[in-house]
Amino acid sequence: AQKVTQAQTEISVVEKEDVTLDCVYETRDTTYYLFWYKQPPSGELVFLIRRNSFDEQNEISGRYSWNFQKSTSSFNFTITASQVVDSAVYFCALSESTGGGNKLTFGTGTQLKVEL
Amino acid sequence: DAEITQSPRHKITETGRQVTLACHQTWNHNNMFWYRQDLGHGLRLIHYSYGVQDTNKGEVSDGYSVSRSNTEDLPLTLESAASSQTSVYFCASSEGRGVSYNEQFFGPGTRLTVL
Numbered sequence: 001a002q003k004v005t006q007a008q009t010e011i012s013v014v015e016k017e018d019v020t021l022d023c024v025y026e027t028r029d030t031t032y033y034l035f036w037y038k039q040p041p042s043g044e045l046v047f048l049i050r051r052n053s054f055d056e057q058n059e060i061s062g063r064y065s066w067n068f069q070k071s072t073s074s075f076n077f078t079i080t081a082s083q084v085v086d087s088a089v090y091f092c093a094l095s096e097s098t099g100g101g102n103k104l105t106f107g108t109g110t111q112l113k114v115e116l
Numbered sequence: 117d118a119e120i121t122q123s124p125r126h127k128i129t130e131t132g133r134q135v136t137l138a139c140h141q142t143w144n145h146n147n148m149f150w151y152r153q154d155l156g157h158g159l160r161l162i163h164y165s166y167g168v169q170d171t172n173k174g175e176v177s178d179g180y181s182v183s184r185s186n187t188e189d190l191p192l193t194l195e196s197a198a199s200s201q202t203s204v205y206f207c208a209s210s211e212g213r214g215v216s217y218n219e220q221f222f223g224p225g226t227r228l229t230v231l
Contacts, residue, residue, distance in 0.1 A: 006158075033217045045206065045222035052217060091158060097216040102147050102166075103174065104220060108158040 002027045004094050006107035013082050013114055021077040021110045023092030029053075031097040034068065034075045035104065039089040048090075051075060082114045118143040122207050122223040130231055135194040137226050139207030147210045148190040149220060150174075150182065152203040159206065165190055197230045204228075 003026040013019045036048040051068050059066045063080045089111050093104040120141040129135050146167045151159040161174030163182040171182050181193045204227050208220040
């Protein structure tokens with residue numbers, strides 16, 4: 001069965017610091033998809049990125065970057081020069097292709113607090 | 117603009133009562149999902165549907181049911197509410213029948229309290 005582990009329950013940083021959120025996953029599938037979602041204090045879930053298991057290229061979007069490493073089953077998320085608006089709960093999720101359809105298995109989330 | 121809505125946004129009920137949470141999407145998506153969010157557990161899948169008349173159990177389906185009579189709606193029913201079902205409930209949808217790679221779009225959530 002698939003599993004997603006976000007070992008960091010809560011991280012506190014000072015604004016402008018860089019911060020990395022860890023995500024480790026387990027799956028038996030060779031084809032799968034990984035996602036990151038953001039949940040700000042207002043409560044909605046916002047899609048950030050999708051990565052398929054065949055594409056190990058790192059991705060950068062502004063201050064956000066993602067590092068996917070199949071060898072360590074990790075899909076880590078880095079925020080550069082963090083801002084107060086980055087304060088949120090961040091979820092990593094996994095979708096398998098074999099019989100899994102589009103179901104998502106979520107990690108337990110990492111609460112990021114960015115302070116002035 | 118297309119959207120996904122949930123109602124009510126907040127609900128307080130008593131143990132043993134039947135409760136139905138509504139989810140309506142105007143994306144015309146085939147796939148719809150219900151999750152519950154609890155501290156320390158993240159989001160867990162309750163039920164899901166890949167199209168009209170299709171429903172499937174998720175990880176934590178006991179005590180819940182769904183039905184899919186049209187593309188737009190997937191109501192979630194708690195047959196006999198229990199205090200353990202106090203939670204925040206999220207509905208989500210995605211396009212492509214059962215396709216693994218599409219992102220899910222989430223509703224605003226319903227906070228349910230069972231006293």
